[in-house]
Amino acid sequence: xxxxxxxxxxxxxxxxxAGVRLAGHRAGIRYKTPRNDVMVAVLDEGSSVAAVxxxxxxxxxxxxxxxxxxxxxxxxxLVVNAGNSNAFTGKAGEAFVDATIDATVALxxxxxxxxxxxxxxxxxxxxxxxxxxxxxxxxxxxxVPAEGEAWEVGARAIMTTDTFPxxxxxxxxxxxxxxxxxxxxxxxxxxxxxxxxxxxxxFTDANIxxxxxxxxxxxxxxxxxxxxxxxxxxxxxxTLVLCATRKxxxxxxxxxxxxxxxxxxxxxxxxxLDLAQQIVRDGEGATKFVxxxxxxxxxxAAAKRIxxxxxxxxxxKTAVAGEDANWGRIVAAVGRSGERADRDLxxxxxxxxxICANGMEVPGYDEAPVAAHMKGQEILMxxxxxxxxxxxxxxxxxxxxxxxxxNGSYRS
Amino acid sequence: xxxxxxxxxxxxxxxxxAGVRLAGHRAGIRYKTPRNDVMVAVLDEGSSVAAVxxxxxxxxxxxxxxxxxxxxxxxxxLVVNAGNSNAFTGKAGEAFVDATIDATVALxxxxxxxxxxxxxxxxxxxxxxxxxxxxxxxxxxxxVPAEGEAWEVGARAIMTTDTFPxxxxxxxxxxxxxxxxxxxxxxxxxxxxxxxxxxxxxFTDANIxxxxxxxxxxxxxxxxxxxxxxxxxxxxxxTLVLCATRKxxxxxxxxxxxxxxxxxxxxxxxxxLDLAQQIVRDGEGATKFVxxxxxxxxxxAAAKRIxxxxxxxxxxKTAVAGEDANWGRIVAAVGRSGERADRDLxxxxxxxxxICANGMEVPGYDEAPVAAHMKGQEILMxxxxxxxxxxxxxxxxxxxxxxxxxNGSYRS
Numbered sequence: 001x002x003x004x005x006x007x008x009x010x011x012x013x014x015x016x017x018a019g020v021r022l023a024g025h026r027a028g029i030r031y032k033t034p035r036n037d038v039m040v041a042v043l044d045e046g047s048s049v050a051a052v053x054x055x056x057x058x059x060x061x062x063x064x065x066x067x068x069x070x071x072x073x074x075x076x077x078l079v080v081n082a083g084n085s086n087a088f089t090g091k092a093g094e095a096f097v098d099a100t101i102d103a104t105v106a107l108x109x110x111x112x113x114x115x116x117x118x119x120x121x122x123x124x125x126x127x128x129x130x131x132x133x134x135x136x137x138x139x140x141x142x143x144v145p146a147e148g149e150a151w152e153v154g155a156r157a158i159m160t161t162d163t164f165p166x167x168x169x170x171x172x173x174x175x176x177x178x179x180x181x182x183x184x185x186x187x188x189x190x191x192x193x194x195x196x197x198x199x200x201x202x203f204t205d206a207n208i209x210x211x212x213x214x215x216x217x218x219x220x221x222x223x224x225x226x227x228x229x230x231x232x233x234x235x236x237x238x239t240l241v242l243c244a245t246r247k248x249x250x251x252x253x254x255x256x257x258x259x260x261x262x263x264x265x266x267x268x269x270x271x272x273l274d275l276a277q278q279i280v281r282d283g284e285g286a287t288k289f290v291x292x293x294x295x296x297x298x299x300x301a302a303a304k305r306i307x308x309x310x311x312x313x314x315x316x317k318t319a320v321a322g323e324d325a326n327w328g329r330i331v332a333a334v335g336r337s338g339e340r341a342d343r344d345l346x347x348x349x350x351x352x353x354x355i356c357a358n359g360m361e362v363p364g365y366d367e368a369p370v371a372a373h374m375k376g377q378e379i380l381m382x383x384x385x386x387x388x389x390x391x392x393x394x395x396x397x398x399x400x401x402x403x404x405x406x407n408g409s410y411r412s
Numbered sequence: 413x414x415x416x417x418x419x420x421x422x423x424x425x426x427x428x429x430a431g432v433r434l435a436g437h438r439a440g441i442r443y444k445t446p447r448n449d450v451m452v453a454v455l456d457e458g459s460s461v462a463a464v465x466x467x468x469x470x471x472x473x474x475x476x477x478x479x480x481x482x483x484x485x486x487x488x489x490l491v492v493n494a495g496n497s498n499a500f501t502g503k504a505g506e507a508f509v510d511a512t513i514d515a516t517v518a519l520x521x522x523x524x525x526x527x528x529x530x531x532x533x534x535x536x537x538x539x540x541x542x543x544x545x546x547x548x549x550x551x552x553x554x555x556v557p558a559e560g561e562a563w564e565v566g567a568r569a570i571m572t573t574d575t576f577p578x579x580x581x582x583x584x585x586x587x588x589x590x591x592x593x594x595x596x597x598x599x600x601x602x603x604x605x606x607x608x609x610x611x612x613x614x615f616t617d618a619n620i621x622x623x624x625x626x627x628x629x630x631x632x633x634x635x636x637x638x639x640x641x642x643x644x645x646x647x648x649x650x651t652l653v654l655c656a657t658r659k660x661x662x663x664x665x666x667x668x669x670x671x672x673x674x675x676x677x678x679x680x681x682x683x684x685l686d687l688a689q690q691i692v693r694d695g696e697g698a699t700k701f702v703x704x705x706x707x708x709x710x711x712x713a714a715a716k717r718i719x720x721x722x723x724x725x726x727x728x729k730t731a732v733a734g735e736d737a738n739w740g741r742i743v744a745a746v747g748r749s750g751e752r753a754d755r756d757l758x759x760x761x762x763x764x765x766x767i768c769a770n771g772m773e774v775p776g777y778d779e780a781p782v783a784a785h786m787k788g789q790e791i792l793m794x795x796x797x798x799x800x801x802x803x804x805x806x807x808x809x810x811x812x813x814x815x816x817x818x819n820g821s822y823r824s
Contacts, residue, residue, distance in 0.1 A: 055748070056744065056747035056748050057746070057747045057748075057749075057751075057752065057753045057754075057755075058743050058744065058746055058747030058753060058755045058758070059747065059755075087740070087743070088740065088743050088755060088768065088771060088772060088773075089771075089772055090756070090770060090771035090772030091771075091772075092772065093771075093772075122740065123740025123741075123743060123744070124739065124740050124743070124768065124772065124773050125773075126772065126773075231725075231726040231727060232724075232725075232726065235744065236743065236744050236747055312644075313643075313644075314643040314644065314726070314811075314815070314819070315643060315819055318815070318816055318819035318820040319819065319820070321816065321820040322819070322820035322821050324820075324821075327536065328499070328500065328534065328535025328536050329535075331470050331499075331500050331535060331536070331648065332468065332470065332535070332647065332648050334469070334470055335468035335469045335470030335471065335648055336467075336468050336469075337469075339469075340469065341469045341470060342469075343469075343470045343471075343500060344502070346470070356500065356536065358502060359500060359501075359502035359503075359505075360500060360501055360502030360503075360504065360505075360536065360538065361500075361536050361537075361538075399726075399816065399820075400816060400820070401813055401816050403726070403730070404730055404733065404811065404812060404813050404816060407726070407727055407730035407731065407734070408730040408731070408733040408734035408811075408812070409734050409736075
């Protein structure tokens, strides 16, 4: 699989995070080419955790376990495999999760609720219960501090149909102390149950307890991972975890209303947004990265629904692939979003050029600069609803023959 | 454009409907090849009307006019053009509708509210106000009784990206009198604002007043035109009109609770379903016709939402194109539908063969007969939710390179 034309030049250089160790390992789950298919992250004692998990009602066995463990608020290990999602695998799926957690507990001496498993890959194919468990002793020997190349090893171990590994980092200042946020993600379709889903693991040394950590992560998710779409499909395994080792030297943040959270939240927002946008840039078959900004809606929620309706429209996405500033398709998507809109108040711009307003094409509209914009890799669509103050921005990619090639070929 | 491989062998032979005259005419709106682009239907005095119009909030000028006229309950003329949807054309669009209605009124001596206009084609390109109006005197000279080839002439005049004309008919008995229902439709994407939308015109000689006619049509729409999807997009111009000339010899049906409506409703259901399925069979790029039956949901509405989520999933649709019975993608779509589902109660069958149940693949599942079914043109997917008694059936087609070719090419 060729690397996406929208990929960054290289994996970024990510800073160390004290109290985090990472390993990539090959358990031999599915891949015939020699590559790691298990990622282990071990956190020092006292680490707190937050997570956002798929809302799918047919979620995988690991998702159910993570949801239960999250209530404890504490984390010692993440154990993630690629190649098999362990979704829709019945009791065998539960047994696999049990065995993986038991093996981790035996190695670390932690509580079972401090282990957060995840699986990504094909749906509905039960694995031997001990497939990862038996490989964990060797995997643990490979654990190294989260710094330098260790990040990319972790990022690569969880890849499936991804064409490039995805990493991001940011820093913030709390009480004069610099704290770091860094992590990695995988995903290339919102879901392609054969070999894809969205997983993201973010780490920080900030001294923040579970509840405020969760508040920050949930908020960041709305504006990042929940504001992207490749094909509108939601995985049975989508998982985002934020672990805080609490090693930084500032006084602990225990409450969700602590004003010191603001700067930290900004850093988490930045990392989540960067990772989310990289997932779009690796969208299956993507050749264009599309930003859709909606303003003037009745509410932020209305704006987001409108923006996602435009972003998920196959007609808008194929028009982008065809480098056609087909604003009629944008109008149609706005109209069917279910949110209030008035034809005569809508203003639509592409590439910063106003195309229509007052219920019709702008008189004297010159398509030339817009056509030039559509030939680029970064497309901007702006829709002003003209009714209120609600705003939202979402990101998507075009719908191309490449998407059909990847998803229309048989599983083998 | 090659005729869809899913097209019927030929346009059906449709029976006459007393009191209906049809004409096809060329006004020269857009097409360079010599073809009709205007369809006129004239109904005898005393005809009643029902209609279902797009719920799009950016609906076209003709839609707004039809919605206003519907309150009158009476119809004398339908005037429909292909090539330009007159959507998002501002005041010019209103002027075009005014001129078209005025010209029709002058020719027929009817009320303005008895004229139902519609337009399909490119969005956002204002037409000269009199483009159709000036051609109507000549078009009216071509009016012939609705019988024989007149039906196909009408059906062809409203085609845009359609690869074949779509007609259907049925009969019913009211008080021992046979009444006829016949009509035609166009559409190949739910919307492709360049040159597509869904229009359907159905006629009957039954003696039924506006209110009961509307009740029958609205109900039929739920199980036909609102149970199909090609790409999940809704047109700004979708229009379905049912005209009753009331020429049949039975006593008039004036109320919505008249028991004699049942047989008539069945005929309207049949015609609407036939036309709707033909639209799916002409879905842009379609190579497979897919029926999705959902049972055991909390309610019929829940079942329909689940069925449409499966039908609109690009991953399910590309799997069908790839002849892959990828039930993992069906599970994922059910899970994200927003309706209640329980992984361990789901039963999924393809081609009549049960594939998964009890939260996992059926033990000993033999893929061979399912793989053979997937190679055919008619695909059946059944999902039993196992929770309640709600059922729904929807129809869709696969998502192929052909769809990208049609919609990803520039407008010119």
